């Protein structure tokens with residue numbers, strides 16, 4: 001392989017950095033450089049850095065460091081003045097980063113060393129004391145837990161907004177009748193609001209899963225140091241309280257190494273995306289020319305570059321597509337963790353990109369979905385007519401016969417033959433004459449037409465959890481109530 005080919009195999013970042021450094025500046029001093037006699041190979045530097053993605057943790061890193069330094073002052077390891085200087089220095093750094101005015105250095109590897117090195121540049125000696133009784137191992141585990149706690153709260157709030165919009169839509173569709181499906185074949189008539197509330201149930205469970213994962217996220221690793229704890233008499237309850245964690249971790253080895261809390265959250269996020277994807281599938285079908293159940297607002301559709309008539313439900317398609325990457329990220333995290341011996345291994349640096357991507361993708365998908373939902377208009381008469389086709393009230397006829405003492409299996413048989421006849425006659429059941437119906441079951445009376453109507457069918461399913469409009473109305477109210485309590 002010649003030189004040119006080899007270069008083209010290097011990631012862009014690597015040769016950009018190689019060129020940049022040789023021209024512009026000498027290598028920065030590594031905080032861990034004491035043991036080393038040779039400079040780090042530039043490929044190693046580019047390969048091992050994480051600042052290009054973990055700079056995102058700067059707020060949490062600074063929050064954790066301020067709590068740690070306050071605690072070091074309280075136990076007398078540093079002076080109050082030093083803790084003050086550290087805090088002021090860190091706040092200044094946070095402001096610089098907020099303003100986009102902070103130069104990240106790849107030579108300083110990660111967020112932790114970038115901030116610590118800058119702190120020492122600014123405040124001098126005191127900055128060098130911040131890392132007492134701490135390691136990047138418990139530091140990064142603390143940062144990512146702080147980050148995830150906030151991310152979970154944000155995702156729960158986004159789900160709540162989507163639920164609110166879904167419930168608003170449901171309130172207007174309690175008496176709208178549509179076909180309910182099994183096997184994607186018309187099965188029984190249902191209230192459209194009942195269908196929308198089924199989506200809401202999924203989101204309620206999604207919130208429960210996230211809130212449950214949050215309990216295990218909110219445990220503080222700080223104080224575990226590299227793996228075995230530290231010889232300084234840290235007050236872990238103090239840092240725990242300052243950082244809003246529920247409790248300090250019980251085992252230092254476990255605390256610095258396991259990322260199961262990320263896996264759980266990524267799993268809850270995968271279930272959210274799976275649910276959104278199921279909704280997407282229905283929205284795509286319903287918007288199709290064959291169904292015509294819904295119109296999605298123009299603002300939430302896109303067109304075709306060649307077919308002028310097209311209006312495509314791209315949001316739903318992209319969200320359905322994005323579920324793939326979130327599920328893939330879960331897989332990546334599981335495989336990342338599965339063979340790691342105790343305690344910390346650098347493998348864990350690979351947890352950040354999949355979990356950040358998961359949080360971003362779920363948040364953006366929920367946000368766009370919540371915005372699109374109110375733009376949906378239902379074609380009520382088309383939905384109603386679709387429920388008339390497909391003999392959706394056949395079960396009602398069978399249940400009618402059961403009430404006249406016909407055993408259910410016999411009733412099923414009788415109705416099967418009746419439907420077969422009606423198909424041949426090209427008529428819905430409700431248009432067969434009483435005489436025709438009686439030829440299949442002599443016990444049938446005039447009142448049968450009440451159960452053959454769509455309205456009669458849904459009204460009859462009036463037990464708790466059923467599709468009768470009276471129950472669905474209560475269900476919408478109860479769902480609003482739970483949503484209120486959830487937030």
Ligand code: ARG
Nearest residue numbers: 050110136137140346348349
């Ligand atoms: N960037 C590292 C990570 O994300 C931080 C911890 C580094 N620890 C170490 N011993 N090299 O996991």
